[in-house]
Amino acid sequence: MPPAPIEATKSLLRTAVRTFHPLPKTIFLFDALLTYGVLHVDDMVPLFPPNTIQPKEIRALLTPLKNSRLVSVGTRTEIREGHTRSVQREYYHINYHEAVDAIKYRIVKLQDKVQDLYKQAEGQRKDWSCPRCHAEYDELSILDKIAPTGFYCERCGMTLEQNEQAILERGEHTKIRALNDQLGPFNKLLAVIDSGEVPENAFDDAWARKRPVPEQTQLLGSAHKPKWMEVSQQRNQEQRKQQATVDASAVGVSISTEKEQEERVAAEKREKQRAAAAANVLPDWYQNSTVGAVSSAVKKEEGGTSPNPLAMLKKEEEDEKKPVLSGAAAEQRNMQEDLDEYVREMERERLEQERREAQAAAEEDEDDDDDDDEEDDFEDAVPSGVNTPMSSQQPSIKQEYTPTVSRLIGNGLKRELDLDGDSVSGTDTGANTPAYAAPSSAPDAKRIKLENGIVSTKLADDQVASPAVVTNGATPQADSEEEDDFEDV
Amino acid sequence: MSTERTQSITKARAKSVQAKERIKDKFPAVLKWDDVLNYCFSAIERHKDVLFYYTQLVKKDSEVTYNEKDNTLVYKPPYPIRTPEQLIEFFQANTDVQSIEVAKLKKGWPDCDAEIDKLEKEHKITVMRNKKDGSPRVIFADDPTLHINLDEEFVNHWQSIQLPSKDDIIRFLIASRRTPAGQVAANTAVVKQKKQARKNRQSTKQTNKHMHGIFKDYSGIRPKGK
Known part of the structure; x- marks a missing residue:
């Protein structure tokens, strides 16, 4: 069964990235974008193991993809939680139409280019020359002048030599075939894509369809991951602007039939009536005689409250008993608590240690780059003295x-x-x-x-x-x- | 917490670390609880509290699997991967994108370097390497079906082609008789509309309704304008 156009699109894009941007990190980032739909650079960092990549490097990796239209950028006006000023944040996504068109464009251009090289070689250029009198001939004019040693010169009779350039370019037509062979998978996929409909996946679409990145069991830093909120008002204005300029084909009209309308009105009416009925209901003392009710109320009270004090007392006794229990069990529990506390402390230390090691490794690996971002990472570290179990106790x-x-x-x-x-x-x-x-x-x-x-x-x-x-x-x-x-x- | 208890915990902790080392060394062998205990504790060291804490610490350790049934211990590496097949399966089983740190992978599969090189050549994984010695650092999933062999010359040509604006690309593609990605839907939509328009064409009032089905229906080939 041939793959669906959307699957073919994804395969095409992934193949293109692997062919033209073959860095492992780039490939991984692109696959992540395909999986999750929309990602900010801050979302991409935790996809890698801790301290293996810096945001700056990710941006550098994405730039060539952006230039090839394989990746697009959308911005949202957002506010960081706890801050007052809004910021334009850049989110990366993949616009399928743009990416596929860019690939198609380049394939056509590439084929043209290779074809041109061949044509130039084949054309009216004088590929043959005489080593003695330096006369030059094109291929057609010497075809009938054959000597035992090869073609001969019309002027002096010397055997002609083929130009070096011409010899070099003789293989050009095999190149066209090679190119078409090698681009075979691309063309197959493109045929599938053209056979059906592929959503454009513009930024707003992609945002609506995006999949959240799973929360990683990250080191200490992630606990302080800032939350971002969209600035709603501005967004609405943008949307209104977009709607004003939108083309007619995209406008959808929802028409509700008369029957539906009637039903809705009827339902509203019913709802109103019910609310009014609830508000106008007669009080209990008006509907029932108060004479009989008093005695029953008293009875109820007697039945309800009299056993309560006893129960309460019992409960209190039980409560008091509980903490006493037997000495051994309590001891056991205390020991367990101590241990738990110790383990918690240990875990925190371990994370800290791991983080430091990884940091050191990262610095060692990246020491030839000058990274300003590293300072940010240091700020994440929490002075551990604050959270010691001692403080909680x-x-x-x-x-x-x-x-x-x-x-x-x-x-x-x-x-x-x-x-x-x-x-x-x-x-x-x-x-x-x-x-x-x-x-x-x-x-x-x-x-x-x-x-x-x-x-x-x-x-x-x-x-x-x-x-x-x-x-x-x-x-x-x-x-x-x-x-x-x-x-x- | 009393100082005495703190001391017990500290001691138990040291012993549990010792035990973990032992279990790690013996991996993938499964060790008996008592064997490990005898390895770590001499007879005079077995204080009741220390033993209690030691038991708790070892059993709860995230790097050790304790089997209650036969009272055994075995090391639990960060990734349960020991063969190339398991590695590929691990990538395929996850719907989220995964990156595996080679250092962690090696804890359970120490001699994975050669296999990683092999899988990389087969395009089953991609490998991010250390700058210094080229040793693998992080590995990602890959798919051999997504690789084509394009000559370097063509790749260079490809890179040198400048992309015009989005609209210019669409115009160019239409001019060179290719379908721009967004146009497929538009084309098919136009065709459908035309067909529909032809179907509902009944301009004159029919008077001979009672004779439907008796005559042959030539309305489809009716000359235009009537």
């Missing part, structure tokens, strides 16, 4: 104590935190063991106070970091006591 305490808190690193070493806000991140632990900020570090800080009152109060006030020495075998003996102390702070 004891937010108020954390704020006061972070500067003096010493971190417990995986291998059991204590490490002092930097004060320069930005550098307080998980980045300092390059090893696989993530830095773990234990909530117990707050008690640690407090313990300093006991041992060396003057210094630590100073710490709290000025927020100056000084080596907070805490012994590793920190005594967990008085957990509850310590917590009490905290509430005072």
